[in-house]
Amino acid sequence: MTDLTPPEPLRGVVVIEPLRGVAVIEAALTTMPLSPGVYRMLDAKGEALYVGKARALKKRVTAYTQVARLPERLRRMVSETAAMEIVTTHTEAEALLLEANLIKRLKPRFNIVLRDDKSYPWLMLAEDHDFPQITKHRGARTRRGTYWGPFASAWAVNQTVTALQRVFLLRSCADTVFANRSRPCLLHQIRRCSAPCVGRIDKAEYGALVAQARAFLSGRQGAVQKELATEMETAAEALEFERAAAIRDRIRALTHVQGTDVINPASLADADVIAAWQAAGQTCVQVFFIRGGRNNGNRAFFPVHTRGEEMPEVLAAFIGQFYDDKPPPPLLLLSHDLPEQELIAEALRLKMETFGGRGRVEITVPKRGEKHAVVAHAELNAREALERRLAESAGQAKLLDGVTELFALPARPERIEVYDNSHIMGANPYGVMIVAGPDGFVKAAYRKFGIRGPVAPGDDFAMLREVFQRRFGRALRENKDPDAPPPDWPDLVLIDGGAGQLSAARGVLTELGAHDVRLVGIAKGPDRDAGREWFHTDGKPAFQLPPRDPVLYFLQRLRDEAHRFAISAHRAGRSKALVTSELDEIPGIGPGRKRALLNHFGSARGVGQAGLHDLEAAPGISRQIARAVYAHFHPGARVEGAS
Numbered sequence: 127m128t129d130l131t132p133p134e135p136l137r138g139v140v141v142i143e144p145l146r147g148v149a150v151i152e153a154a155l156t157t158m159p160l161s162p163g164v165y166r167m168l169d170a171k172g173e174a175l176y177v178g179k180a181r182a183l184k185k186r187v188t189a190y191t192q193v194a195r196l197p198e199r200l201r202r203m204v205s206e207t208a209a210m211e212i213v214t215t216h217t218e219a220e221a222l223l224l225e226a227n228l229i230k231r232l233k234p235r236f237n238i239v240l241r242d243d244k245s246y247p248w249l250m251l252a253e254d255h256d257f258p259q260i261t262k263h264r265g266a267r268t269r270r271g272t273y274w275g276p277f278a279s280a281w282a283v284n285q286t287v288t289a290l291q292r293v294f295l296l297r298s299c300a301d302t303v304f305a306n307r308s309r310p311c312l313l314h315q316i317r318r319c320s321a322p323c324v325g326r327i328d329k330a331e332y333g334a335l336v337a338q339a340r341a342f343l344s345g346r347q348g349a350v351q352k353e354l355a356t357e358m359e360t361a362a363e364a365l366e367f368e369r370a371a372a373i374r375d376r377i378r379a380l381t382h383v384q385g386t387d388v389i390n391p392a393s394l395a396d397a398d399v400i401a402a403w404q405a406a407g408q409t410c411v412q413v414f415f416i417r418g419g420r421n422n423g424n425r426a427f428f429p430v431h432t433r434g435e436e437m438p439e440v441l442a443a444f445i446g447q448f449y450d451d452k453p454p455p456p457l458l459l460l461s462h463d464l465p466e467q468e469l470i471a472e473a474l475r476l477k478m479e480t481f482g483g484r485g486r487v488e489i490t491v492p493k494r495g496e497k498h499a500v501v502a503h504a505e506l507n508a509r510e511a512l513e514r515r516l517a518e519s520a521g522q523a524k525l526l527d528g529v530t531e532l533f534a535l536p537a538r539p540e541r542i543e544v545y546d547n548s549h550i551m552g553a554n555p556y557g558v559m560i561v562a563g564p565d566g567f568v569k570a571a572y573r574k575f576g577i578r579g580p581v582a583p584g585d586d587f588a589m590l591r592e593v594f595q596r597r598f599g600r601a602l603r604e605n606k607d608p609d610a611p612p613p614d615w616p617d618l619v620l621i622d623g624g625a626g627q628l629s630a631a632r633g634v635l636t637e638l639g640a641h642d643v644r645l646v647g648i649a650k651g652p653d654r655d656a657g658r659e660w661f662h663t664d665g666k667p668a669f670q671l672p673p674r675d676p677v678l679y680f681l682q683r684l685r686d687e688a689h690r691f692a693i694s695a696h697r698a699g700r701s702k703a704l705v706t707s708e709l710d711e712i713p714g715i716g717p718g719r720k721r722a723l724l725n726h727f728g729s730a731r732g733v734g735q736a737g738l739h740d741l742e743a744a745p746g747i748s749r750q751i752a753r754a755v756y757a758h759f760h761p762g763a764r765v766e767g768a769s
Contacts, residue, residue, distance in 0.1 A: 147205045151190050154210040158184045162221045163214040164228060167236075170208040171606055174234040179225035181218040199432055203236045219473040222466075226446030238431040238443035246452065247283040248275035251296075251339065257304070257322040257332050260287060260296040260339070274343050276452055278415055278423030286422070288318070293376050294339040295320035295327075317375065345395045345418035351377065394500070395419055398454070401461035401504035402441050403512050407433035409440045410512035412504045413448070417455070424504070426511040438462045442470060449474060453481035458489045459497055461505050522564055528677035529618065533646060533663060539617035540564065544684045545631075546622040547577075547589045548692035555581065556695040557593035560688045567687060571614070573597070574695040586623065587630040594634040602638055616643060622685055624649035628662045648685050659685075709733065712758045714751055722746040723755070734759040 145153060160182045167175045180186030190196070190204055215221040229237045250263035252271040262283045267273060277283040290296055297304065297319050299311070304323045313319035320327040320335065327335075342350050354377050361370035399414040409429055415422035429444050442464045454474040464470055467489055474487040492498040526538045542562045549555035561571035575596055581588040605612040621627045628647035635643055647662035659682070660668045671678040709720045709730055726744045727733045733741075733755065741752035 146208055148191050148193060150207050150210060151187060151204065154212075155184060155187060155191070158187060158212060159214060160184050161214045162216070162218045163212055164221050164224045166211045166228070166232075166234075167203065167207045168209040168211065169206050172209070174228075174232040175203050175206055176234050176236040177225055177228045177232060179218070179221040181221075183212055183214070197434075199236065199434075218469060219476055222446060222469060222473040223450075223477060226443075226450050229443070230447045230450050236432075238429050238435060238440055240427060240429050240444055240447040242427060242448070246276035246278075247280050248273045248277065249283055249286055249343070250274075251336070251343075255301060255304075256329055257297060258336050259301070259304075260290050260298055262287060272340070274417060275422065276415060278413070278425040282423030286420075290339055290342075291318035293342070294335045295376075296335060296339055297322060299323070317372075343418050345420075347419065394457070394497070396455040397457035397459055399459045399500050399504045400441070400445065401501055401508050402437050402444075403505060403508035404437050404440075405509075405512055406516055408512060408516070409435070409437065410508045410515065411441065411444050412508035412511060414500070414504050424507060426508065428512075428515065438464055442466070445470060446473070449477055453478055453483055454487050456485055456487060458487065459501050460489060460491050461501050461508075463491050464489065518566075519564065522566065525677060525680045526564065529680070532671075532677055533618065533644060535618060535644060537617070538564075541568075541614065541616050542618045542620065542684065543616040544620040544622070544688040545590065545593060546685075546688040546692040547586055547593075548689075548696035549577075549584070549589075553583075554696055554699040555589055556692060556699055557589055558688060558692040558695050559593070559597060560684070560691050562684055562687075572691060574691070576699065587626060590621070590623070590627055590630050591634050594631050595638075598635060598638055598640055598643075602640065611642070619643055619645050620681070620684060620688075621645065621647045622688060623647050624660065625662050625668070628664075632664065648681060709755075712755055714754055719746060719751060 162179075162181050163183045164177060164179050165183060165187055166177050169175050178186070187210075190200070193201055193204060196204065213224060215224060229239060230242075233239050233241070245264050248263045250261055250269070250271045250273050252259045252261070252269060254270045258271070262280065263269075263273065275283070277286070287298060291298060291313065295318065298313070299307075299319075307323035310321040310324055310326065311319065314321040314326070320332060322329075322332050338350050338353065354373055358370050358373040358377065361367075361373060394416045395418065397416045399416065400411060402409055402411045404410075409431065411427045411429065412424060413427065414424040427444065427448075429440055431440055431443075441460065441462055445458070445464070454477055456478075458474075471487050471489045474489075475485075478485070478487060490497075492501055523538070529535070529542075530538050540563055544560045544562070545557065547555065547557045555577035557575040557577060559573045559575075561568040575593045577589050577592055579588075579592075581592065601612040601615065619631070621631055624647050628645055631645055635641070635645070645664065649660040649662060649668075658670060658673070659678070660670055661681075662668045709715050709723060715723075722745055723733050724730070727736055727740075736744075736756075738752060738756045741747060741755055742749050744752070747755075
């Protein structure tokens with residue numbers, strides 16, 4: 127008979143429950159300094175709930191122990207706090223910069239978060255060549271040159287490159303193309319390049335064009351126009367009418383460029399115009415980039431925050447995170463005054479210095495005149511962008527409600543995952559996952575899976591099983607709370623395929639014990655016609671939707687996006703495979719020696735057919751490496767010293 131009497135507690139053993147909420151904060155306060163710094167509130171999983179900065183850490187954090195004075199949102203945050211971490215800084219401005227960096231990186235749930243994972247393009251004038259190249263640039267500035275920007279989009283910087291070609295005739299081709307030209311390219315024919323590659327212009331004349339382009343990009347358009355006018359008059363007086371006509375065309379192009387900006391205030395040189403608009407608990411922040419007196423384009427942002435956040439607070443948080451990885455301009459024109467505006471300006475000055483700049487950063491909210499008109503225009507753009515987003519969200523919500531009803535889901539899906547495979551006769555097989563939600567496609571959550579196998583060529587079922595085992599198996603293994611679903615658990619899973627693919631996927635989920643995932647297979651219609659797809663799901667016969675059903679269009683769009691991503695992954699893998707060879711399998715053969723062998727023998731087959739003496743004679747190949755290569759291609763041969 128089993129004894130169900132609970133055991134007596136062990137004498138002398140004290141069971142201590144982990145601290146939570148106010149108790150955690152009070153315990154941290156006992157050793158917290160009064161210096162400036164940043165504090166982090168963590169939940170039981172160790173994830174950041176909130177990141178804040180303070181001029182005096184202890185005074186600021188003490189406020190969280192007075193729960194009755196906190197709003198409901200902060201009460202909930204305090205109740206979930208299981209640990210606190212602090213980092214001290216020398217000044218409050220440094221604390222503000224660190225706070226913005228941590229918020230952008232950790233994305234705490236109770237902070238205002240700018241979800242901006244895009245890099246901004248810059249304009250680069252290379253300085254490591256006798257004839258500098260003008261081109262678009264992204265990423266780290268590893269190449270020696272002068273950079274202008276940032277630009278709001280690739281389109282904006284491409285427009286500027288085209289303008290510079292028309293006005294200053296600078297080359298945009300890569301150095302390898304430049305070195306191998308034997309006659310002028312099409313850009314010279316349409317008067318957008320001076321053709322330095324074939325000697326149509328000497329180094330001194332090209333240098334003068336570069337100097338004019340620098341002056342233009344630095345905001346001295348008037349001086350450039352006067353200089354060109356003087357050159358045109360000089361050429362006309364010398365009866366060089368063809369040269370005078372060419373300069374006249376450049377002046378016209380320069381005038382056209384100066385008159386095409388949407389915002390082109392004469393009083394602004396380098397500034398960012400930042401305006402915010404709120405509606406329905408959401409905020410849009412519109413940023414216009416003004417550099418050298420020109421409009422470099424604009425972009426709309428939608429920071430994530432809770433309802434009730436005021437626009438000045440949202441704008442302040444946005445500015446701190448926005449300039450975390452880019453230099454601020456000397457002037458910011460805003461639509462609203464900021465809390466702690468002087469502190470933010472000081473923090474931006476420090477950020478400017480980290481990028482090699484000097485001077486102060488002025489933050490102002492213009493009330494009248496030309497600058498006010500510029501801000502008002504940006505505010506109008508923010509309002510229109512937010513209205514479009516709200517309209518799109520309403521349409522997306524309606525489609526998700528249709529999906530909920532169609533597949534009898536318990537609630538509107540927040541995360542839909544779509545899976546597809548791509549290969550050619552079994553070569554370079556890839557499986558992919560795309561994700562969609564209430565705000566559309568979540569491209570940061572996309573995943574691709576290089577199929578490891580063993581899988582028979584073209585076995586779509588085996589490839590799908592491997593993808594599901596890796597995606598869902600890992601999620602279940604890493605789940606820290608067995609009583610709750612793993613993070614990023616899907617509400618609906620769509621598979622590009624029919625009953626066979628659905629059965630294969632369900633078999634994997636059953637083995638893993640994941641019985642709560644709703645699966646749907648989308649099979650191509652007769653003759654693979656779009657609009658006649660069959661939908662397969664558990665416990666229900668396959669069915670079709672009316673050809674013009676909006677939900678059908680929505681599901682097709684999801685399936686087509688997965689198909690597009692799968693083809694992209696396969697092509698990237700195939701391209702990578704094309705540049706690999708059997709030489710990659712030989713120990714000691716890196717990219718340099720591989721290139722030397724291929725250049726000398728023409729191909730990997732030529733390397734394999736070469737004799738030992740020929741390998742030793744190849745440039746850059748030592749005797750030991752030559753013996754290793756020979757032994758790899760001739761495993762039966764006895765080669766002394768081969769590894």
